[in-house]
Amino acid sequence: MALHVKHLPAEERRAITVETVVELAAEQNPSDITTAAIAKRMGLTQGALFRHFPxxxxxxxxxxxxxxxxxxxxxxxxxxxxxxxxxxxxxxxxxxxxxxxxxxxxxxxxxxxxxxxxxxxxxxxxxxxxxxxxxxxxxxxxxxxxxxxxxxxxxxxxxxxxxxxxxxxxxxxxxxxxxxxxxxxxxxxxxxxxxxxxxxxx
Amino acid sequence: MALHVKHLPAEERRAITVETVVELAAEQNPSDITTAAIAKRMGLTQGALFRHFPxxxxxxxxxxxxxxxxxxxxxxxxxxxxxxxxxxxxxxxxxxxxxxxxxxxxxxxxxxxxxxxxxxxxxxxxxxxxxxxxxxxxxxxxxxxxxxxxxxxxxxxxxxxxxxxxxxxxxxxxxxxxxxxxxxxxxxxxxxxxxxxxxxxx
DNA sequence: ATAAAGTGAGTAACTAATTACTATCTTTAT
DNA sequence: ATAAAGATAGTAATTAGTTACTCACTTTAT
Structure with a gap:
């Protein structure tokens, strides 16, 4: 589905992050969705998330x-x-x-x-x-x-x-x-x- | 309430553990009740819990x-x-x-x-x-x-x-x-x- | 005396967050 | 038009803090 394109504009990246979390919440206990899991699903490294969210x-x-x-x-x-x-x-x-x-x-x-x-x-x-x-x-x-x-x-x-x-x-x-x-x-x-x-x- | 009596028989200790968990679940998100929190509430060290539960x-x-x-x-x-x-x-x-x-x-x-x-x-x-x-x-x-x-x-x-x-x-x-x-x-x-x-x- | 119950100091695995660095886009000066 | 400069996005390794679990040792009840 997602093509895991790198170097997206920040706003778009934030939007994808949100959709990814919603997606993950459908599959596992929402309270143990880790930042590592989010990043992995997006095809990014964990640290990259913190470029877009404090x-x-x-x-x-x-x-x-x-x-x-x-x-x-x-x-x-x-x-x-x-x-x-x-x-x-x-x-x-x-x-x-x-x-x-x-x-x-x-x-x-x-x-x-x-x-x-x-x-x-x-x-x-x-x-x-x-x-x-x-x-x-x-x-x-x-x-x-x-x-x-x-x-x-x-x-x-x-x-x-x-x-x-x-x-x-x-x-x-x-x-x-x-x-x-x-x-x-x-x-x-x-x-x-x-x-x-x-x-x-x- | 609980008197935090030490050296209880195993069965009684297990019963108290269960009640403590139920109590804690009323106060905080059940999924982040830690073994340390359970033990603390019971007046025991964390390691003691694992005497009674694997x-x-x-x-x-x-x-x-x-x-x-x-x-x-x-x-x-x-x-x-x-x-x-x-x-x-x-x-x-x-x-x-x-x-x-x-x-x-x-x-x-x-x-x-x-x-x-x-x-x-x-x-x-x-x-x-x-x-x-x-x-x-x-x-x-x-x-x-x-x-x-x-x-x-x-x-x-x-x-x-x-x-x-x-x-x-x-x-x-x-x-x-x-x-x-x-x-x-x-x-x-x-x-x-x-x-x-x-x-x-x- | 001895078996059961509890202590307290560990450990390995995991977590969110930070950082120095690199890659890729965008703007601008010539 | 294009090279240089700056801005933006991502990487990889590392950090401090937590967590479940272990174990050698001490205390207590019978």
């Missing part, structure tokens, strides 16, 4: 930026593609699932960052991302209630939490089975149950 | 055994304490949530083990545990269908996956908020939505 944390920060941008823009596009809140929730769910199926390492990295004890920069970025993500879900659920599509007595916060958890559950199942494609297959079936849980009686 | 992996294996035993027995007890499948599902959910609230490091360790690339012993144990756990959920859901409590057209596999995912979602929310007790507070509200999703129309 330290490893900065690499992770760049990855989180990449993720936040791509995920949110994809999700926003999905929301805009339909016109009812219920349909938007489903489109958002499927867009997210599609993203995860393409980049299975991503949710694992996010979850892994959240586990860190202190207040690392990447961790804060994940919190921000999930916050912004949650806003969108919350907005759709409230619009759905107003439109009579969803149960007006629905506990919005719980519904938001379950929306995210549902995807997290799919990720875990795919880890269990060692089969990423499973996510795409199971997603509609699982979402159907969720949709029923938040729906109005009719 | 290697670090064996410690993790013992922890997984501990988890599997305690979680399943607790869940089974909850199931036996009520008499309808629907009530049993709820009791099982709450028992699991209670366990997680007491030992927040546990789900994070399980998830972390699943991430490893190869086929480590602890990973296999987690797969076995989740398999056995899933069986119980599946059985209850099918009994619920037969009893007319649950939607007879319900997709059982998806419902099982969502059951586990729901808890995983609660764990993630608590990591986000940095507040474990949140799990117990949110659990009933989230379960209510799930219950509605799998229920018969009436």
């Amino acid at each position: 330290n490893k944390d900065a690499i992770l920060r760049a990855v989180m930026e990449w993720v936040a941008e791509r995920l949110l823009s994809r999700v926003d596009k999905a929301i805009r593609s339909v016109n009812s809140p219920g349909a938007a929730l489903e489109a958002m769910f499927m867009a997210h699932v599609g993203f995860v199926a393409e980049h299975p390492g991503v949710p694992r990295m996010l979850f892994g960052e959240l586990q860190h004890a202190g207040e690392t920069a990447p961790k804060r970025m994940v919190q921000t991302l999930i916050g912004r993500y949650g806003e969108r879900v919350r907005k759709l659920i409230e619009a759905g209630k107003a439109a009579g599509e969803l149960d007006p007595a629905l506990d919005t916060e719980a519904a938001v939490s379950l929306f995210v958890g549902t995807i997290q559950g799919l990720v875990m199942q795919s880890l269990l089975a060692g089969d990423v494609q499973r996510i795409s297959r199971d997603a509609p079936r699982v979402f159907a149950i969720y949709r029923r849980g938040i729906g109005s009686g009719r | 290697n670090k992996d064996a410690i993790l294996r013992a922890v997984m055994e501990w988890v599997a035993e305690r979680l399943l027995s607790r869940v089974d007890k909850a199931i036996r304490s009520v008499n309808s499948p629907g009530a049993a599902l709820e009791a099982m959910f709450m028992a699991h949530v209670g366990f997680v609230a007491e030992h927040p490091g546990v789900p994070r360790m399980l998830f972390g083990e699943l991430q490893h690339a190869g086929e480590t012993a602890p990973k296999r144990m987690v797969q076995t545990l989740i398999g056995r756990y899933g069986e119980r959920v599946r059985k209850l859901i099918e009994a619920g269908k037969a009893a007319g409590e649950l939607d007879p057209a319900l997709d059982t596999e998806a419902a099982v996956s969502l059951f586990v995912g729901t808890i995983q979602g609660l764990v993630m929310q608590s990591l986000l908020a940095g507040d474990v007790q949140r799990i117990s507070r949110d659990a009933p509200r989230v379960f209510a939505i799930y219950r509605r999703g799998i229920g018969s129309g009436r």
Whole structure:
């Protein structure tokens, strides 16, 4: 795939680094991706990475930026593609699932960052991302209630939490089975149950 | 809390080691719990650990055994304490949530083990545990269908996956908020939505 | 007395980061 | 147009710090 071309402009090199980390995270425990492993996959020496990033944390920060941008823009596009809140929730769910199926390492990295004890920069970025993500879900659920599509007595916060958890559950199942494609297959079936849980009686 | 008594019988020392790991996993990223950190918390030198375990992996294996035993027995007890499948599902959910609230490091360790690339012993144990756990959920859901409590057209596999995912979602929310007790507070509200999703129309 | 439990000082392997040096592009002066 | 000069990107070896694990020796309980 990658041609391992040497002497790329710095910006391009940084972009490739980020994509490489995302790729590696799909194959191994994100928390033990070493700078040596990243460099090897790129066909560079380990030291070369530090020409483009001041330290490893900065690499992770760049990855989180990449993720936040791509995920949110994809999700926003999905929301805009339909016109009812219920349909938007489903489109958002499927867009997210599609993203995860393409980049299975991503949710694992996010979850892994959240586990860190202190207040690392990447961790804060994940919190921000999930916050912004949650806003969108919350907005759709409230619009759905107003439109009579969803149960007006629905506990919005719980519904938001379950929306995210549902995807997290799919990720875990795919880890269990060692089969990423499973996510795409199971997603509609699982979402159907969720949709029923938040729906109005009719 | 622990009195850091020296010269304990081997079996007792092993038990304390396991509990210490579970404790540490609640405070820091499980994947960077070092043998030095475990020993320090126990008031022992690092070398002493290797009197009782051949290697670090064996410690993790013992922890997984501990988890599997305690979680399943607790869940089974909850199931036996009520008499309808629907009530049993709820009791099982709450028992699991209670366990997680007491030992927040546990789900994070399980998830972390699943991430490893190869086929480590602890990973296999987690797969076995989740398999056995899933069986119980599946059985209850099918009994619920037969009893007319649950939607007879319900997709059982998806419902099982969502059951586990729901808890995983609660764990993630608590990591986000940095507040474990949140799990117990949110659990009933989230379960209510799930219950509605799998229920018969009436 | 002796076997089990713990100590403390090691080791080899690995990790992120640094550095002196080299190769390759880009700009500029003539 | 092109040679010289400067800037940028990559190399290879090395660093200090960590990690899991070992072992000769000491302490303790029975």
